[in-house]
Amino acid sequence: MKTIEEKIHAIQNLDDAALEQLADDAGVAVPTGLGDRIRENLAAAALAETAGAVKTVSPQRRMFRRILAASLSAAAVLAGLVLLLQRPAGPEDTFDDPALAYASLQQTFEYISEKVRFGAGMAEEALPLGERPFEILKNINEK
Amino acid sequence: MENDVFCTRFLPLSDGLYRLAYHLLESEAEAEDVVQDVFLKLWRTRDALDGIRSPKAYALTLVRNAALDRLRQRPRLRPLNGLPEAEPRTPSPDGRLDDRERLGRLKEALLSLPPQQREVVILRTLQGLPYEEIAQRTGMHPQSLRVLLSRARKTLKTKTK
Numbered sequence: 001m002k003t004i005e006e007k008i009h010a011i012q013n014l015d016d017a018a019l020e021q022l023a024d025d026a027g028v029a030v031p032t033g034l035g036d037r038i039r040e041n042l043a044a045a046a047l048a049e050t051a052g053a054v055k056t057v058s059p060q061r062r063m064f065r066r067i068l069a070a071s072l073s074a075a076a077v078l079a080g081l082v083l084l085l086q087r088p089a090g091p092e093d094t095f096d097d098p099a100l101a102y103a104s105l106q107q108t109f110e111y112i113s114e115k116v117r118f119g120a121g122m123a124e125e126a127l128p129l130g131e132r133p134f135e136i137l138k139n140i141n142e143k
Numbered sequence: 144m145e146n147d148v149f150c151t152r153f154l155p156l157s158d159g160l161y162r163l164a165y166h167l168l169e170s171e172a173e174a175e176d177v178v179q180d181v182f183l184k185l186w187r188t189r190d191a192l193d194g195i196r197s198p199k200a201y202a203l204t205l206v207r208n209a210a211l212d213r214l215r216q217r218p219r220l221r222p223l224n225g226l227p228e229a230e231p232r233t234p235s236p237d238g239r240l241d242d243r244e245r246l247g248r249l250k251e252a253l254l255s256l257p258p259q260q261r262e263v264v265i266l267r268t269l270q271g272l273p274y275e276e277i278a279q280r281t282g283m284h285p286q287s288l289r290v291l292l293s294r295a296r297k298t299l300k301t302k303t304k
Contacts, residue, residue, distance in 0.1 A: 008214050011167055011207060019203040022166040023159035030158045031175060038157050038182050040261075043269040044249035045186050046146070047299065050268065 144189045146271030152198045153185055159199065160206050167210035177209045183246075184209075245303075252302035260295040267292060 002010070014022075095101035144152075160181060164174035184205060185192065195201045253261060259281070266277045278285045 016200050023163040025162050028162040028165050030161050035157050041179050042186050043265040044246050044253055046268040047249050
């Protein structure tokens with residue numbers, strides 16, 4: 001039977017090929033769930049890294065972040081107040097009486113309709129003018 | 144090295160590493176301990192692993208070295224008859240938990256999660272997979288996945304406090 005020292009010496013002398021040969025020995029039964037346990041261990045290590053990253057924020061930096069957040073919040077509130085005070089009075093956008101609302105809507109549509117009709121009339125009038133260049137070109141070609 | 148690359152290259156080596164460790168140490172428990180230690184070491188140095196040409200040869204060498212360390216410590220590790228039991232380890236004076244202790248707690252918390260939550264945490268944290276890919280693998284809706292992961296993180300946080 002080998003002593004520990006002899007064993008250590010023998011292992012130290014194993015080359016890469018010998019290590020591979022031992023690793024490929026299918027005669028050794030691998031415990032069930034080994035791969036899962038390794039994954040779980042590594043996941044715990046990964047979680048520890050994440051937790052560590054959060055914990056490594058220095059107190060000075062934490063204080064700076066708090067001051068910055070408080071300043072930004074105060075600036076936002078101030079800006080909101082300024083905007084609120086400077087807001088111009090806008091037109092009323094609702095009606096209490098549905099009949100009035102309907103009348104206003106009808107009036108708006110009539111206005112739009114009138115403008116569309118006017119636009120369509122102008123386009124109709126302009127149509128013959130648009131054909132003028134073709135007529136001129138046609139005359140030149142015929143001559 | 145990216146987490147997913149690490150997992151693809153190194154995790155499939157676990158069986159071979161165990162077999163080698165077992166040959167060298169002739170103890171199932173110690174062989175598994177060594178393999179776990181080697182994987183942790185690889186994980187912590189993963190940023191420097193991109194230049195490794197043969198992950199297998201590298202990992203086998205790490206197992207060999209870890210096994211040698213174990214063998215060198217063996218006489219001291221064996222309990223001697225008649226001597227009192229070693230006192231349980233206490234946290235270091237500054238109150239910080241020992242690395243192993245912290246890992247142990249995290250692992251315990253991880254194992255206490257329902258299987259689906261555990262798998263999602265592992266895929267996200269260890270393998271660093273994007274939500275879309277985890278959703279594909281698990282067949283979950285991405286939105287439900289985020290909710291599940293958030294719950295799992297809360298549980299882990301509570302259990303490791």
